[in-house]
Amino acid sequence: MKTVTVNASRSYDILIENKSLHKAGKEILKRVSACTAAVVTDNIVDALYSEVLCASLRQAGFAVVKFVFNNGESSKNLAVFGQILEFLAQQQLTKSDLVVALGGGVTGDMAGFAASVYLRGIRLVQIPTTLLAAIDASVGGKTAINLTAGKNLAGAFYQPSFVLCDPASFSTLPETVFADGVAEAIKYGVLASIKLFEKLATGNAHCYIEDSIEQCISIKRDLVMRDEFDNGDRQLLNFGHTIGHAVEHCSGYSITHGHAVAIGMALISTAAWRLGLSETDCAEPIKAALAANDLPVSSPFTAGQLAEVALRDKKRRQDSITLVIPKKIGICVLYQIPVPALPDFIRQGIGKGS
Secondary structure: OEEEEEEOOOEEEEEEOOOOHHHHHHHHHOOOOOOEEEEEEEHHHHHHHHHHHHHHHHHOOOEEEEEEEOOOHHHOOHHHHHHHHHHHHHOOOOOOOEEEEEEOHHHHHHHHHHHHHHHHOOEEEEEEOOHHHHHHHOOOOEEEEEEOOEEEEEEEEOOOOEEEEOHHHHHHOOHHHHHHHHHHHHHHHHHHOHHHHHHHOOOOHHHHHHHHHHHHHHHHHHHHHHOOOOOOHHHHHHOOHHHHHHHHHHOOOOOOHHHHHHHHHHHHHHHHHHOOOOOOOOHHHHHHHHHHOOOOOOOOOOHHHHHHHHOOOOOEEOOEEEEEEEEEOOEEEEEEEEHHHHHHHHHHHHOOOO
């Protein structure tokens, strides 16, 4: 068992323990008094893990209600978000009750956002069932839904009361979904840990999953505690994301988040090296690490298509947008680029003729 504590606007523990889902109720009860727990999950995770979680909650003294939506990024919208809020109201949840997000990043984002606005905020527990959610969406308090114009354009900062990560739940993931999480883990290595990067570059992420989760979460924890509301250093966590979100959007979300971020990291590191912004060539080792984990390294879209979407990204500030540039593996910096220069920057990452 590993525990990482986040001391932000709300202090909370992240418990990482294999085969711990059956004791979720007991662990939640240590931190939240018995009440009504509204479990929010998707139809795939519901069939796999809801029964164990709900039984655990009831055994600990919680009353349990459950909302299930269709799996996938296409559900991360205003309509489903509204349905979650209506469900919480119909079930007469009060300020003393809580929302339990059981699932991947889509579930964590939507349930977290719903918890942040229902009754102006009720307690939230995150139980990620994907590697991506474990090291990204469930930690740090970012919650959001997509709008037609782009990804994660409506949301709130809202820290959970507790996070339980059971890596055993990853055993049911398709390899492509597990790889989504590995892409984010590689990102953490590029940001702050060459040792983590080198381990993941072997393509054997399954072999040391709990240690990797702890390292990734600890890196994110430190950035969140320095900059909870994303006005400075926390923006480093966006390495590959500005372009990655554009790839997702352009694909109609048929390219998943982790795969899109992989493309974004490859593109950004290539452009940074070609433009003399990196101390060493980070592009080649990053691409090799991604390829070793069956992740893509090239964009199916043009620089113009990606730039058009990226300029609607929430990280834009008036006439500039902030990108994350790797100086060398383990060290990244924030780099502001004028809006008119973004298409050319992306073109450098894609290559000539794009």
